[in-house]
Amino acid sequence: MSEMSSIQDSLQSKLDQLECHFTWGIKKEDLVLMDILNRLEEQAKMxxxxxxxxxxxxxxxGYVKxxxxRNEEVFTHLLKxxxxxxxxxxxxxxKTLIVTYGNFAWINYHMKNYTECESYLMKLQKINETCSSEPSSVSEMLGEKGWAYLKFSRKYYDKAIEVFQKAVELDPENSEWNAGYAKALFRTETGTLCTVDSPAIKQLERAIEIDPxxxxxxxxxxxxxxxxxxxxxxxxEKLIETALNGSPEHPHVIRYVGKFFRNQGSVDRSIALLKKALxxxxxxxxxxxQLAMCYKTMKINLQKEKREVNRFEINIARKQCIYYLEKATSLKASFVIAMSELxxxxxEKRDLPKAEELFAQTFKTAREKNDSLHVVHYYYAEFQQYSKRREDLAIRHYTECLKMxxxxxxxxxxxxxxxxxxxxxxxDDPGDWKANEILGLIYQIKGEMFGDTKSYAATSGNEEDDESLSNLCEINLKI
Structure with missing residues (x-):
């Protein structure tokens, strides 16, 4: 073994024990690098x-670069x-320098600056000697690790929760770790898991208690x-109003306030806030x-009016929806949810070949990234049901989404x-085998019992949700 190989092996062994972006298992294939780069640069600038x-x-x-x-640019960010x-x-x-120095050591190793690499390893050794615990149990390191997991990919949200929880246990009054923990819980609590005493709500309240x-x-x-x-x-409403008054220029506040107003029905106000954030x-x-979703909501509201004269307005709202979805997917190449919606x-616009082509691309992206494949199945089911009138395929893809x-x-x-x-x-037929098969599947997966056929038919109603109504109206109007 050459002397150089021996030095490399010795350094590699020490580097693998560090706590930094290079050792946290953040994989390039899990990331949309340009999207992360844009967001981080925006956050630093603001x-x-x-x-x-x-x-x-x-x-x-530095790690993204x-x-x-772009190895030379890494040093600029780490020095900053x-x-x-x-x-x-x-x-x-x-203690706060543990991650930065770890990244310094790794980038110098990759650049074959072995003397500099050794220098940073020695600096970290001195820090370790002054700490009463191992680097893996230092709250400052854990907090930075949690934020990295939270910012880099939704695939790491569960890891972010685990790390922030440990950081909060070590430093219960730290406002940054409590806020990070709350945000991670917020992002992972979806669907029917939300209750008024959920972990996310309790932790958000705790974060605000520590930092009003x-x-x-x-x-x-x-x-x-x-x-x-x-x-x-x-x-x-009181919380939203207080947040907006307190931080009227904060982009994260404006984004979610815009989403709040859209969900509440104030679409115009939401659009104004989101354009300001943009x-x-x-x-x-x-x-x-989010702007695309506002225009989609506007389109649905117009369709429900069923006025002959508003077809022009519907068309404009749809065009705006498509415009912002195309912008979203161009800025974030693997934005699966936006791709599915687009x-x-x-x-709906009756451009079926283009829709099929994009759905094929979206399925491919979702499988490659192992990200939100169930979402694509749901949107494709709607496409088959309302645009192509293939209810057999719609049933197949709704079922796939439900199973996943x-x-x-x-x-x-x-x-x-x-x-x-x-x-x-x-x-038409209370004993229809296909209907009973569908209900049996739902019961098997979700544990919901509907009673006998007559009671189910009497109680379930035949109303589709607003989104489905909009799709159906769109096809029937042939705008």
Whole structure:
């Protein structure tokens, strides 16, 4: 073995034991790098999270630049991170430098700067000697690790929860770790799992208790309460209003306030807020997607009016919806949910070949990324049911969605669609085998019993949800 190989092996062994982005299992294939780059650069530019938050952002940017092959730019971000930490914390900064120095050691190793790599390993060794615990149990490191998992990919949300929970246990009064823990729980609680005493709601309340100025957590709490129970409308509105008054320029606050108003029915107000947010974050796929959903809601509302003269308005709303979805998917190449919605809108517009092509691409992306495949099945089922009038294929894909994710919102909606289809079959023939097969499947997966055929037919109703009505109206009007 050559002397150089021996040095490399010795360094590699030490590097593998570090706590930093290079050792946290954040894989390039799980990431949409340009989307992450845009978001992190936006956060650094706007100074979100104060000096400590910006320092963490630059540390993460260094790792993203490494994954993009821009190794020389990595040092710029890591130096900025180190400078901000030292300026902010002074002599008490050692523990906060663990991740930054770990990244420094790794990038120098990759650049074959072995002397510099060894230098950073020695700095970390000195920090370790002053710590009363291992680096893996230092709250400052755990907090930064949690934020990295939260910002890089939804695939790491469960890891973010685990890490933030440990950080909060070690430092219960730390506002940043409590806020991160709350946000991670918020993002993972979906569908029927939401209750007014859910872990996310309790943790959001805790984050606000520790930091009364945390308007980002306040707006999430407002959205969450309304989602869980319409009876909490006044509480939700008060939280939303307080957050908006306290942080009228904060992009995260504006985004979720816009979503709140859309869900509440104030579409015009939501559009105004989201467009304001877009001025500050023009590369945000999230904001473009939310604007598209506003115009979709506007289109649905216009269709329900069933006025002959409003077809022009419907057409404009649909065009705006498609425009913002196309922008969202161009900014974030693997935005599966936006891609699915865009394909569905192409179907409504009667551009069936284009819709089929995009759905094929979306299925491929979802499978490659192992991301939201159940969502694609749901949208494709709607496309088959309302645009192509292939109810057999619709049933197949609603069923696939239900089997994959029974407790998500798409799983719930798939169950509802299947129930409605079964009920129509049973009107003609109460003993219809296909209808009973569908109901049996729903019972098997979700544990819901409907009683006998007559009681089910009497209680289930034959009303589709608003979204389905809009799809049906769209086809019938042939706009």
């Amino acid at each position: 100074g979100l999270g104060g000096e400590q938050g910006v320092a963490r952002t630059h540390c993460s940017l 490494f994954l993009l092959g 991170s180190e400078t901000l930490i030292k300026e902010n914390l002074g002599v008490n900064c050692d 100025d945390d308007d980002a957590s306040r707006v999430l709490l407002g959205v969450k309460l309304l989602f869980c129970s319409k009876k909490l409308m006044k509480d939700s 001025e500050k974050s023009p590369n945000s796929g999230f904001i473009h997607h 394909a569905l809108q192409y179907g 994710s029974p407790h998500t919102s798409e799983g719930d909606r798939s169950a509802k669609k299947l129930k409605n289809i079964a009920q129509r079959y049973m009107k």
